[in-house]
Amino acid sequence: MSKADIFVGMNNRVRRLFLLALLAAAGLLCLQVYWISKEWTRSADILQREVDYSFQQAVDKEWSRRKDTLTAYLSDLLHDTNSVRFGTRYNKTENVWAVTMYDPANPKDYSSWSNKLHPVSEKLSDKEREEVIARFIEENLIKSIASDVIFFYTQRVGQAWTKKYNDLSMDTLFMKKMFKAELAQNKIDAGFSIAYIDTTQDPLPEMKGSALYSKPITVNFKRVNDIAKKYVAQATVRNPRMVLFKRLWLIGIGSLLLLGLTFWCLYRMYQTIIRQKQLDELKDDFISNMTHELKTPIATVTAAIDGLQFYNALNDKERTKRYLNVSRTELNRLDQMVSKALELSVEQNISGQLVKEKFALRPFLEQLLSSFDVQSGFRWQLDIDAEIKMYADKEKFGAVFQNLIENAIKYGGDDVLMHFAAERAGAWLTITVQDNGPGIDKAYLPHIFNKFYRVPGAVEAKGFGLGLYRVAGIIKAHGGTVVAETKEGLHFIIKIPVA
Template identity: 35%
Template sequence: MKHFKSYSTIIVSALSILLCYNIYCLVELYQAISRQTVELISQSLKDADLDEVLNRPKKYPVPDSVPDYQGKSMSQKRSIEGDTLMIYVLDGEGEVTEVRKMPLDPGTNYSDIMVDEIGYGAHQTVDPIYPFYIADLDSLFQLSLSRKEISPKYAFVNKISSDGTVVDGQSPADIKESLDSVSICYNIMSGERYVAYYSSPQGYVLRQMLGIVLSTGAIIILIATALWYLFRTVSRLRTIEEMKDDFVNNMTHELKTPIAIAYSANDALLNYDTDNDLEKKTRYLNIANKQLKRLGELVENILAVSMERRRAMKLRADNILLRPFVEEIADAQRMTAGKDVTINVDIDSSMCVNADRTHLANVFNNLIDNAVKYSGDIVVITVSGGSDGICVADKGIGIPSKSVPYIFNKFYRVPHGDRQDVRGYGIGLYYVKSILDKMGWSISVKSKEGEGSVFTIKIGKDE
């Protein structure tokens, strides 16, 4: 974990760059689809115009009187010269009256030009004879849009003269929303054109991008979740590593202390004449015995954690009559407490559990020992049992509310700045919970500072 911060910075920076590039690509895609949508709307207007002018003779009867255009009719002749479309306007006698030039782009689709030519010719033939109704063009334009799955809120067409005057159609000023527009010139000679107004097709564009946006969003969420989980896991591992180092350092010191004291007491017995001083001899022996007992407890704690880590550890289940079992543990705790301890056992004499005797004894020893440590000079502990489970309650100093969620974590110790006399390693309650979990039981705690704590063990359903 030495270079974790540097690696994390590099990874986060790389992912940030990729995210920015991804957003840039999405914006470019949005703009490209928007341009394509405008082209589709323009094509829809052309399709609607061609359908309208070709269907007009079928829909409306021929007028009784057809205007005589003899000598007045005009026609067009077109040719492509290089990159320019030449349009020659001819009068009724075939004389060129006007020449127009239309530059062609390199990507010009000549089939589109042919379709436009058909439309121009149809207008020249149909417009002088059959009446034009803007409503027909509106409906065909909307139908063409719907075929392309484009459904703007507003879509209508205006007929515009060469000087920009609205000849026919709804005024865009009547619509409160902002409208976009496309136009086509249906009569090159007169300059008349159709202008289609439509509300923003943003919904259509977003629908086209929906799959990409959702997949991109899902990938971003997955990456963010994976990074969060990675950083969280590494952070927890670093915390555990620091706590483990503290545990090893503290345990090393604690192991050396009883060894040194016991060695000194034993050295005094060997090097001084204590045979004639029975009181001094007894005192040295008691000192050595007490320190060796303390050393044994430390070793037991280490072995308990080591055994818990062996997932293949098997428990030997026995039928245990709970009241005498707990009373025996309570008697041992009273003898070793070194202060006035009252332990009340309120368990029905017939209550029996199926559990590993050794590990269950360690569970009660840990809970009662903690209650003794974190109480005052006068200790009152109550162990009760019933259908709701087994409770170990004390009237000690209690646990701060902010520490309650963590007390069963390995190596965690509740900070008590004013309790320097209490030593511990943060493995007792962790061991308790681990063993109870393996037995299929559970444990919870309720505590209030200054009033004490209540640990409740829920016995498995099969008990």
């Protein structure tokens, strides 16, 4: 019986259970797809925010770097005595000495201030001069630069400051370096480009393709402070899907493995149900056949006893002898059937019971086959070299060949011809047993070595479906294999190790 036939014959309860399992698996699949989709969307949003933040940080760092450059330039200018000099003058109002900053080429161009918290002497020492410059940079220049204000402390200082202020444009190489470093800090390994757009002339580009665009950020592109605020910078990150895949691959692989395990378990459950159904049907068939086989000898013995007891057969010695012989024969037959059934549990571990020996195969088969010569319509042929020997349990392999012969006689028809051949190839001995019977349909061949299995259509022949099961078990215990083929009769190909 094929699996398709068995599945059709499954009861409604098992079928509903299987369909519910399929529905649960499909629901799990949909849930996993939905969850991965949501996780992908969430990760894409996080990636967008990380790119925006990284780009903003890069812009801020570049802007701060330009401010620091301007501060350093003004510090160098203040230390240049050819451009700026510091002196003192007395402030009568506050009664302190005030600091003066003046142009050495034009002493009338000056600025002065005083600070009671940091008084100075009439003549500035080098140390006092350095302290004055340091306080001036900290309290005036840095604050002025941060607020984009230029104070003309002297004409020369103001003009130099203004020129540097206007000429200090954005350092695009530094900007790229900072953006790359920020992306790396967020574990974003992808190519990118940065565009600087004059929005008074060119519109912002449309977001196209699979690239990821940062938020546009207003930048001072041409100078430290772009009063018109017309320049905008925008970063484009390429292949963001690859970045997302690298972040989510473990989740994706885990989900696939979970789904694969679920469907594999479902498939195994299906196989188990099928095998259980097969086993149930085979057991039912076995019980039915066993019952039928047992009833015949029981009925025969019962009839013989009734004849002896109720029909005065005891007075007829010949009839009594005949009845007793029939009873003994049937009881022996009954004993053989019970013994075969018991072999199922006894031979579960055949390999531990083997008593191997080396013997010639041809005389062994001749002796075994000679006991079947009394069978009408049975012939045999041996194509085996007398020197071929096998290393096996002689008694167990006798049972193997006996089962094959009995099956050929039982199912082969009125004129059975069996052919035995053997050859040695390397470490293996191959034995071929062939009959001229009708063979077995190819659909049933894979199952004939299963316990209790009987080919459909052969139910009228007596048997329990244990013979070939035992054959396969004995050969497997010897470390060999057996396969069956239908080719002008039934062929059994047995391979066992020579040593």
